[in-house]
Amino acid sequence: xxxxxxxxxxxxxxxxxxxxxxxxxxxxxxxxxxxxxxxxxxxxxxxxxxxxxxxxxxxxxxxxxxxxxxxxxxxxxxxxxxxxxxxxxxxxxxxxxxxxxxxxxxxxxxxxxxxxxxxxxxxxxxxxxxxxxxxxxxxxxxxxxxxxxxxxxxxxxxxxxxxxxxxxxxxxxxxxxxxxxxxxxxxxxxxxxxxxxxxxxxxxxxxxxxxxxxxxxxxxxxxxxxxxxxxxxxxxxxxxxxxxxxxxxxxxxxxxxxxxxxxxxxxxxxxxxxxxxxxxxxxxxxxxxxxxxxxxxxxxxxxxxxxxxxxxxxxxxxxxxxxxxxxxxxxxxxxxxxxxxxxxxx
Ligand SMILES: [Zn+2]
Numbered sequence: 139x140x141x142x143x144x145x146x147x148x149x150x151x152x153x154x155x156x157x158x159x160x161x162x163x164x165x166x167x168x169x170x171x172x173x174x175x176x177x178x179x180x181x182x183x184x185x186x187x188x189x190x191x192x193x194x195x196x197x198x199x200x201x202x203x204x205x206x207x208x209x210x211x212x213x214x215x216x217x218x219x220x221x222x223x224x225x226x227x228x229x230x231x232x233x234x235x236x237x238x239x240x241x242x243x244x245x246x247x248x249x250x251x252x253x254x255x256x257x258x259x260x261x262x263x264x265x266x267x268x269x270x271x272x273x274x275x276x277x278x279x280x281x282x283x284x285x286x287x288x289x290x291x292x293x294x295x296x297x298x299x300x301x302x303x304x305x306x307x308x309x310x311x312x313x314x315x316x317x318x319x320x321x322x323x324x325x326x327x328x329x330x331x332x333x334x335x336x337x338x339x340x341x342x343x344x345x346x347x348x349x350x351x352x353x354x355x356x357x358x359x360x361x362x363x364x365x366x367x368x369x370x371x372x373x374x375x376x377x378x379x380x381x382x383x384x385x386x387x388x389x390x391x392x393x394x395x396x397x398x399x400x401x402x403x404x405x406x407x408x409x410x411x412x413x414x415x416x417x418x419x420x421x422x423x424x425x426x427x428x429x430x431x432x433x434x435x436x437x438x439x440x441x442x443x444x445x446x447x448x449x450x451x452x453x454x455x456x457x458x459x460x461x462x463x464x465x466x467x468x469x470x471x472x473x474x475x476x477x478x479x480x481x482x483x484x
Contacts, residue, residue: 139424139425139428140424140427140428142473143424143427143428143431143441144225144226144227144424145227146227146442146445146469146470146473147227147228147229147465147466147469148226148227148228148229148230148423148424148427148445148448149228149229149230149231149410149445149446149447149448149449149452149462149466150228150230150231150232150379150410150411150412150413150423150448151231151232151354151377151379151410151412151448151451151452152232152234152356152357152379152380152381152410152412152413152414153219153231153232153233153234153412153413153414153415153416154233154234154235154236154274154305154414154415155215155216155219155233155234155235155254155271156199156202156203156206156215156235156236156239157199157414157415157416157417157418158215158218158219158222158415158416158417159202159215159218159417160218160417161180161183161184161186161187161417162180163214163215163218164183164202164205165180165183167205167206167207167211167214168205170208170211171205171207171208171211173204173205173207175201175205176201186198187417187418187420189387189418191388191389192307192309192337192388193307195388195418196278196306196307198418200239200243203236203239203240203243203244204243204244206240206243206244206245206250207244207245208245209245209249209253212245212250212253212254212257213253213257215254216253216254216257216258216261217257219231219233219269220261220266220267222416222422222423223266223267224266225422226422226423226424228267228423229267229268229462229465229466230267230268230269230270230448230449230452230454230459230462231267231268231269231270232269232270232271232272232300232301232452232453232454233269233270233271233272234271234272234274234303234305234356235250235251235254235271235272235273235274236273236274236276236305237250237251237273237286237287237290238275238276238279238282238283238286238287239276241286242279247286247287247290248290248294251271251273251290251294251296251299254271255271255296255297255298255299258271258298259297259298268454268458268462269298270298270299270300270452270453270454271296271298271299271300272299272300272301272302272303272331272453273287273290273291273299273301273302273303274287274302274303274304274305274306275287275288275302275303275304275305275306275316275319276305276306277304277305277306277307277308277311277316278306278307278311279306280311280315280316284316284318284319285319287302287319288302288319288322288323288326291323291326291328292322292323292326299328300328300329300453300454301328301329301330301331301353301453302319302320302323302328302329302330302331303330303331303332303333303356304316304320304331304332304333304334304346304350305333305356306333307337308333308334308336308337308338308342309337309338311338312338312341312342312345313332313334313338313342313345313346313349313350314345314349314350316332316350317349317350320332320349320350320351320352321351324351329353329453330350330351330352330353331352331353331354331355331356332346332350332352332355332356333355333356333357334346334352334355334356334357334358335355335357335358335359335360335361335367335378336356336357336358336359336360336385336388336390337388337390338360339360339363339364340360340361340362340363340364340367341364341367342360343355343358343360343361343367343370343371344364344366344367344370347370347371347374347376348370352376353376353377353451353453354376354377354378354379354451355371355376355377355378355379356378356379356381356414357378357379357380357381357384357385357390358371358376358378358379358380358402358407359378359380359385359390359391359397359398359399359402360390360398361378361402361407362398362401362402362405365405368401368402368405368407369405371402371405371407372405372406372407375408376407376408377407377408377409377410377447377450377451378402378407378408378409378410379409379410379412380399380402380409380410380411380412381411381412381413381414381419381426382394382397382399382411382426382429382430382434383413383414383419383420383421383425383426383429384413384414384415384418384419384421385397386419387418387419387420394429394433394434397434399430399434399436400434400435400436403440408447408450408451409444409447410444410445410447410448410451411423411426411427411430411441411444411445412426413426427441430444438475439475439476442470442475445466446463446466449462449463449466
Protein backbone atom coordinates (compact mmCIF):
# COMPACT_ATOMS: atom_id res chain seq x y z
CA UNK A 139 0.00 0.00 0.00
CA UNK A 140 1.29 3.46 -0.91
CA UNK A 141 2.31 5.13 2.36
CA UNK A 142 1.58 8.75 1.38
CA UNK A 143 -1.77 7.92 -0.21
CA UNK A 144 -2.86 5.72 2.68
CA UNK A 145 -2.34 8.39 5.33
CA UNK A 146 -3.95 11.34 3.49
CA UNK A 147 -7.42 12.06 4.97
CA UNK A 148 -10.10 10.91 2.57
CA UNK A 149 -13.74 11.24 1.63
CA UNK A 150 -15.99 8.76 -0.14
CA UNK A 151 -19.58 9.25 -1.18
CA UNK A 152 -20.46 5.91 -2.72
CA UNK A 153 -20.13 2.93 -0.43
CA UNK A 154 -22.89 0.51 0.60
CA UNK A 155 -22.86 -0.25 4.30
CA UNK A 156 -24.09 -3.81 3.77
CA UNK A 157 -21.47 -4.15 1.03
CA UNK A 158 -18.63 -3.62 3.51
CA UNK A 159 -19.15 -7.03 5.20
CA UNK A 160 -16.14 -9.28 4.65
CA UNK A 161 -16.50 -13.01 3.88
CA UNK A 162 -15.06 -13.76 7.34
CA UNK A 163 -17.72 -11.66 9.10
CA UNK A 164 -20.47 -13.08 6.91
CA UNK A 165 -19.34 -16.62 7.70
CA UNK A 166 -19.44 -15.84 11.42
CA UNK A 167 -22.89 -14.18 11.21
CA UNK A 168 -24.37 -17.12 9.28
CA UNK A 169 -23.02 -19.54 11.88
CA UNK A 170 -24.35 -17.60 14.89
CA UNK A 171 -27.74 -17.01 13.25
CA UNK A 172 -28.07 -20.53 11.80
CA UNK A 173 -28.50 -19.24 8.26
CA UNK A 174 -27.76 -21.91 5.65
CA UNK A 175 -25.19 -20.65 3.16
CA UNK A 176 -24.92 -22.28 -0.27
CA UNK A 177 -21.27 -23.15 0.51
CA UNK A 178 -19.62 -25.55 2.95
CA UNK A 179 -16.53 -23.62 3.99
CA UNK A 180 -15.08 -20.13 4.39
CA UNK A 181 -12.76 -20.81 1.45
CA UNK A 182 -15.77 -21.59 -0.74
CA UNK A 183 -17.52 -18.44 0.49
CA UNK A 184 -14.46 -16.40 -0.49
CA UNK A 185 -14.69 -17.92 -3.96
CA UNK A 186 -18.39 -16.95 -4.11
CA UNK A 187 -17.27 -13.31 -3.79
CA UNK A 188 -15.58 -13.78 -7.17
CA UNK A 189 -18.84 -13.40 -9.04
CA UNK A 190 -19.40 -13.53 -12.75
CA UNK A 191 -22.29 -11.13 -13.33
CA UNK A 192 -24.38 -8.38 -11.82
CA UNK A 193 -27.22 -10.87 -11.14
CA UNK A 194 -24.80 -13.12 -9.27
CA UNK A 195 -23.66 -10.06 -7.30
CA UNK A 196 -27.25 -9.18 -6.30
CA UNK A 197 -27.83 -12.82 -5.23
CA UNK A 198 -24.85 -12.69 -2.90
CA UNK A 199 -25.98 -9.27 -1.68
CA UNK A 200 -29.41 -10.57 -0.64
CA UNK A 201 -27.88 -13.65 0.95
CA UNK A 202 -25.68 -11.34 2.99
CA UNK A 203 -28.64 -9.19 4.07
CA UNK A 204 -30.43 -12.35 5.24
CA UNK A 205 -27.53 -13.05 7.65
CA UNK A 206 -28.02 -9.73 9.49
CA UNK A 207 -30.42 -10.88 12.20
CA UNK A 208 -29.57 -9.21 15.50
CA UNK A 209 -28.61 -5.77 16.86
CA UNK A 210 -25.05 -6.95 17.35
CA UNK A 211 -24.79 -8.01 13.69
CA UNK A 212 -25.50 -4.41 12.69
CA UNK A 213 -23.02 -3.13 15.28
CA UNK A 214 -20.40 -5.53 13.92
CA UNK A 215 -21.06 -4.32 10.37
CA UNK A 216 -20.61 -0.66 11.36
CA UNK A 217 -17.49 -1.47 13.41
CA UNK A 218 -16.02 -3.23 10.37
CA UNK A 219 -16.41 -0.10 8.28
CA UNK A 220 -15.07 2.14 11.07
CA UNK A 221 -11.94 -0.05 11.16
CA UNK A 222 -11.65 0.41 7.38
CA UNK A 223 -11.89 4.19 7.91
CA UNK A 224 -9.05 3.96 10.42
CA UNK A 225 -6.86 1.95 8.01
CA UNK A 226 -7.37 4.36 5.12
CA UNK A 227 -7.81 7.67 6.96
CA UNK A 228 -11.39 8.06 5.72
CA UNK A 229 -12.77 11.16 7.46
CA UNK A 230 -16.08 11.65 5.67
CA UNK A 231 -18.31 8.98 4.17
CA UNK A 232 -21.81 8.82 2.80
CA UNK A 233 -23.04 5.26 3.16
CA UNK A 234 -25.89 3.81 1.19
CA UNK A 235 -28.16 1.74 3.40
CA UNK A 236 -31.27 -0.25 2.45
CA UNK A 237 -33.77 -0.55 5.35
CA UNK A 238 -36.32 -2.26 3.07
CA UNK A 239 -34.18 -5.42 2.88
CA UNK A 240 -33.95 -5.57 6.67
CA UNK A 241 -37.69 -5.06 6.96
CA UNK A 242 -38.20 -8.03 4.68
CA UNK A 243 -35.36 -10.29 5.82
CA UNK A 244 -34.28 -9.29 9.30
CA UNK A 245 -34.90 -7.15 12.35
CA UNK A 246 -37.02 -4.45 10.69
CA UNK A 247 -36.07 -1.45 8.60
CA UNK A 248 -36.63 1.20 11.25
CA UNK A 249 -34.78 -0.78 13.91
CA UNK A 250 -31.80 -1.39 11.61
CA UNK A 251 -31.59 2.34 10.86
CA UNK A 252 -31.68 3.20 14.58
CA UNK A 253 -28.84 0.80 15.46
CA UNK A 254 -26.60 1.92 12.64
CA UNK A 255 -27.25 5.60 13.44
CA UNK A 256 -26.43 5.17 17.13
CA UNK A 257 -23.14 3.41 16.35
CA UNK A 258 -21.98 6.05 13.86
CA UNK A 259 -22.99 8.88 16.20
CA UNK A 260 -20.93 7.35 19.01
CA UNK A 261 -17.92 7.08 16.70
CA UNK A 262 -18.25 10.70 15.54
CA UNK A 263 -18.54 11.98 19.12
CA UNK A 264 -15.34 10.09 19.95
CA UNK A 265 -13.45 11.91 17.17
CA UNK A 266 -13.93 9.18 14.56
CA UNK A 267 -15.02 9.69 10.97
CA UNK A 268 -18.15 11.60 10.05
CA UNK A 269 -20.65 9.22 8.47
CA UNK A 270 -23.92 10.21 6.86
CA UNK A 271 -26.52 7.86 5.42
CA UNK A 272 -28.29 7.66 2.08
CA UNK A 273 -31.39 5.53 2.40
CA UNK A 274 -31.80 3.53 -0.82
CA UNK A 275 -34.79 2.15 -2.63
CA UNK A 276 -33.64 -1.22 -4.06
CA UNK A 277 -34.92 -1.15 -7.65
CA UNK A 278 -35.45 -4.93 -7.91
CA UNK A 279 -38.45 -4.81 -5.57
CA UNK A 280 -39.72 -1.47 -6.85
CA UNK A 281 -43.44 -1.74 -6.13
CA UNK A 282 -42.98 -2.58 -2.46
CA UNK A 283 -39.63 -0.98 -1.68
CA UNK A 284 -40.48 2.44 -3.15
CA UNK A 285 -43.52 3.26 -0.99
CA UNK A 286 -41.99 1.55 2.05
CA UNK A 287 -38.76 3.57 1.89
CA UNK A 288 -40.39 6.91 1.19
CA UNK A 289 -42.90 6.45 4.01
CA UNK A 290 -40.04 5.61 6.38
CA UNK A 291 -38.26 8.83 5.41
CA UNK A 292 -41.44 10.89 5.76
CA UNK A 293 -41.96 9.55 9.27
CA UNK A 294 -38.32 9.83 10.41
CA UNK A 295 -36.19 12.81 11.37
CA UNK A 296 -32.96 10.86 11.54
CA UNK A 297 -30.00 13.24 12.04
CA UNK A 298 -27.62 11.18 9.88
CA UNK A 299 -29.86 10.58 6.87
CA UNK A 300 -28.96 13.13 4.20
CA UNK A 301 -30.70 11.80 1.08
CA UNK A 302 -32.91 9.27 -0.64
CA UNK A 303 -31.02 7.04 -3.09
CA UNK A 304 -31.79 4.39 -5.69
CA UNK A 305 -29.78 1.14 -5.79
CA UNK A 306 -30.13 -2.34 -7.29
CA UNK A 307 -30.07 -3.37 -10.95
CA UNK A 308 -30.77 -0.89 -13.74
CA UNK A 309 -31.68 -3.26 -16.58
CA UNK A 310 -35.48 -3.42 -16.78
CA UNK A 311 -35.82 -0.59 -14.26
CA UNK A 312 -35.80 2.78 -16.04
CA UNK A 313 -35.02 5.49 -13.54
CA UNK A 314 -38.21 7.36 -14.50
CA UNK A 315 -40.25 4.54 -12.94
CA UNK A 316 -39.24 5.87 -9.53
CA UNK A 317 -40.13 9.51 -10.22
CA UNK A 318 -43.25 9.67 -8.00
CA UNK A 319 -41.39 8.37 -4.93
CA UNK A 320 -38.47 10.69 -5.55
CA UNK A 321 -40.87 13.63 -5.84
CA UNK A 322 -42.40 12.67 -2.48
CA UNK A 323 -38.97 12.49 -0.83
CA UNK A 324 -38.06 15.93 -2.22
CA UNK A 325 -41.39 17.25 -0.92
CA UNK A 326 -40.45 15.88 2.50
CA UNK A 327 -37.23 17.90 2.41
CA UNK A 328 -34.67 15.32 1.28
CA UNK A 329 -32.08 15.84 -1.44
CA UNK A 330 -32.04 12.82 -3.78
CA UNK A 331 -29.27 10.87 -5.54
CA UNK A 332 -29.43 7.78 -7.76
CA UNK A 333 -27.38 4.96 -9.23
CA UNK A 334 -27.40 5.29 -13.01
CA UNK A 335 -25.10 4.75 -15.96
CA UNK A 336 -23.57 1.53 -14.62
CA UNK A 337 -25.44 -1.50 -15.98
CA UNK A 338 -27.79 0.94 -17.76
CA UNK A 339 -26.74 3.40 -20.44
CA UNK A 340 -26.51 7.20 -20.69
CA UNK A 341 -30.32 7.54 -20.96
CA UNK A 342 -30.58 6.33 -17.36
CA UNK A 343 -28.26 9.13 -16.28
CA UNK A 344 -30.37 11.68 -18.13
CA UNK A 345 -33.57 10.33 -16.51
CA UNK A 346 -31.99 10.37 -13.05
CA UNK A 347 -31.14 14.05 -13.47
CA UNK A 348 -34.25 15.28 -15.28
CA UNK A 349 -36.97 13.04 -13.87
CA UNK A 350 -35.74 12.18 -10.38
CA UNK A 351 -33.97 15.47 -9.67
CA UNK A 352 -30.76 13.65 -8.62
CA UNK A 353 -28.13 15.92 -7.10
CA UNK A 354 -25.43 13.29 -7.60
CA UNK A 355 -25.14 10.10 -9.62
CA UNK A 356 -23.56 6.90 -8.31
CA UNK A 357 -21.32 5.60 -11.12
CA UNK A 358 -22.63 7.63 -14.08
CA UNK A 359 -19.65 6.43 -16.12
CA UNK A 360 -21.77 5.42 -19.11
CA UNK A 361 -22.75 9.07 -19.50
CA UNK A 362 -19.53 9.06 -21.55
CA UNK A 363 -21.48 7.24 -24.30
CA UNK A 364 -23.50 10.41 -25.03
CA UNK A 365 -21.82 13.85 -25.25
CA UNK A 366 -25.19 15.53 -24.58
CA UNK A 367 -25.51 13.71 -21.24
CA UNK A 368 -21.94 14.62 -20.30
CA UNK A 369 -22.81 18.25 -21.11
CA UNK A 370 -25.96 18.04 -18.97
CA UNK A 371 -23.93 16.79 -15.98
CA UNK A 372 -21.30 19.48 -16.45
CA UNK A 373 -23.83 22.33 -16.90
CA UNK A 374 -25.76 21.40 -13.80
CA UNK A 375 -22.65 20.48 -11.83
CA UNK A 376 -23.97 16.99 -11.05
CA UNK A 377 -21.22 14.97 -9.42
CA UNK A 378 -20.57 11.33 -10.40
CA UNK A 379 -19.40 9.08 -7.56
CA UNK A 380 -17.15 6.75 -9.54
CA UNK A 381 -15.92 3.32 -8.37
CA UNK A 382 -13.28 2.09 -10.83
CA UNK A 383 -12.63 -1.42 -9.51
CA UNK A 384 -16.36 -2.08 -9.16
CA UNK A 385 -16.79 -1.12 -12.83
CA UNK A 386 -14.04 -3.55 -13.82
CA UNK A 387 -15.31 -6.44 -11.70
CA UNK A 388 -18.90 -6.06 -12.88
CA UNK A 389 -17.64 -5.68 -16.46
CA UNK A 390 -19.13 -2.22 -16.95
CA UNK A 391 -15.84 -1.53 -18.75
CA UNK A 392 -13.93 -4.33 -20.54
CA UNK A 393 -10.53 -3.22 -19.22
CA UNK A 394 -8.95 -0.47 -17.18
CA UNK A 395 -7.62 1.42 -20.18
CA UNK A 396 -11.21 1.80 -21.42
CA UNK A 397 -12.41 3.42 -18.21
CA UNK A 398 -14.02 6.81 -18.95
CA UNK A 399 -12.90 8.61 -15.76
CA UNK A 400 -10.62 10.95 -17.72
CA UNK A 401 -13.38 11.67 -20.25
CA UNK A 402 -15.75 12.71 -17.48
CA UNK A 403 -13.11 15.06 -16.06
CA UNK A 404 -12.28 16.51 -19.50
CA UNK A 405 -15.99 17.20 -20.05
CA UNK A 406 -16.07 19.22 -16.82
CA UNK A 407 -18.14 16.71 -14.84
CA UNK A 408 -17.35 16.78 -11.10
CA UNK A 409 -16.22 13.35 -9.87
CA UNK A 410 -15.44 11.61 -6.58
CA UNK A 411 -13.67 8.28 -6.06
CA UNK A 412 -15.24 5.51 -3.98
CA UNK A 413 -15.12 1.78 -3.30
CA UNK A 414 -18.84 0.86 -3.71
CA UNK A 415 -18.59 -2.56 -1.95
CA UNK A 416 -14.91 -2.98 -0.97
CA UNK A 417 -14.60 -6.70 0.03
CA UNK A 418 -16.86 -7.73 -2.85
CA UNK A 419 -14.49 -6.16 -5.32
CA UNK A 420 -11.24 -6.87 -3.45
CA UNK A 421 -10.48 -3.18 -3.09
CA UNK A 422 -10.09 -0.34 -0.59
CA UNK A 423 -10.07 3.44 -0.91
CA UNK A 424 -6.28 3.79 -0.93
CA UNK A 425 -6.23 1.16 -3.68
CA UNK A 426 -8.74 3.19 -5.73
CA UNK A 427 -6.53 6.28 -5.40
CA UNK A 428 -3.47 4.28 -6.47
CA UNK A 429 -5.31 2.89 -9.47
CA UNK A 430 -6.44 6.35 -10.55
CA UNK A 431 -2.93 7.75 -10.18
CA UNK A 432 -0.85 4.87 -11.53
CA UNK A 433 -3.15 3.43 -14.19
CA UNK A 434 -5.49 6.25 -15.19
CA UNK A 435 -2.89 9.02 -15.09
CA UNK A 436 -4.35 11.37 -12.46
CA UNK A 437 -1.85 13.63 -10.74
CA UNK A 438 -1.79 13.95 -6.94
CA UNK A 439 -3.31 17.45 -7.28
CA UNK A 440 -6.15 16.02 -9.39
CA UNK A 441 -6.75 13.23 -6.88
CA UNK A 442 -6.93 15.82 -4.14
CA UNK A 443 -9.56 17.82 -6.07
CA UNK A 444 -11.65 14.64 -6.35
CA UNK A 445 -11.20 14.15 -2.62
CA UNK A 446 -12.37 17.71 -1.87
CA UNK A 447 -15.37 17.08 -4.13
CA UNK A 448 -16.49 14.67 -1.42
CA UNK A 449 -17.01 17.75 0.79
CA UNK A 450 -18.18 20.12 -1.95
CA UNK A 451 -20.86 17.72 -3.20
CA UNK A 452 -21.39 15.82 0.05
CA UNK A 453 -24.68 16.46 1.82
CA UNK A 454 -23.66 16.79 5.47
CA UNK A 455 -24.38 20.02 7.34
CA UNK A 456 -22.29 22.99 6.14
CA UNK A 457 -20.57 23.44 9.53
CA UNK A 458 -19.41 19.82 9.50
CA UNK A 459 -18.09 20.07 5.95
CA UNK A 460 -16.28 23.35 6.73
CA UNK A 461 -14.56 21.75 9.71
CA UNK A 462 -13.46 18.82 7.55
CA UNK A 463 -12.30 21.19 4.78
CA UNK A 464 -9.94 22.82 7.27
CA UNK A 465 -8.69 19.44 8.46
CA UNK A 466 -8.00 18.32 4.89
CA UNK A 467 -6.36 21.64 4.08
CA UNK A 468 -3.90 21.22 6.93
CA UNK A 469 -2.98 17.72 5.74
CA UNK A 470 -2.56 18.89 2.15
CA UNK A 471 -0.25 21.68 3.23
CA UNK A 472 1.79 19.28 5.36
CA UNK A 473 2.07 16.86 2.41
CA UNK A 474 3.02 19.66 -0.01
CA UNK A 475 -0.11 19.28 -2.15
CA UNK A 476 -1.09 22.43 -3.98
CA UNK A 477 -4.61 23.32 -2.87
CA UNK A 478 -6.52 25.12 -5.60
CA UNK A 479 -10.01 25.74 -4.32
CA UNK A 480 -10.29 24.19 -0.88
CA UNK A 481 -11.70 27.20 0.89
CA UNK A 482 -13.96 28.62 -1.78
CA UNK A 483 -16.87 26.25 -1.61
CA UNK A 484 -19.06 24.31 0.78
ZN1 LIG B 1 -23.25 1.43 -5.63
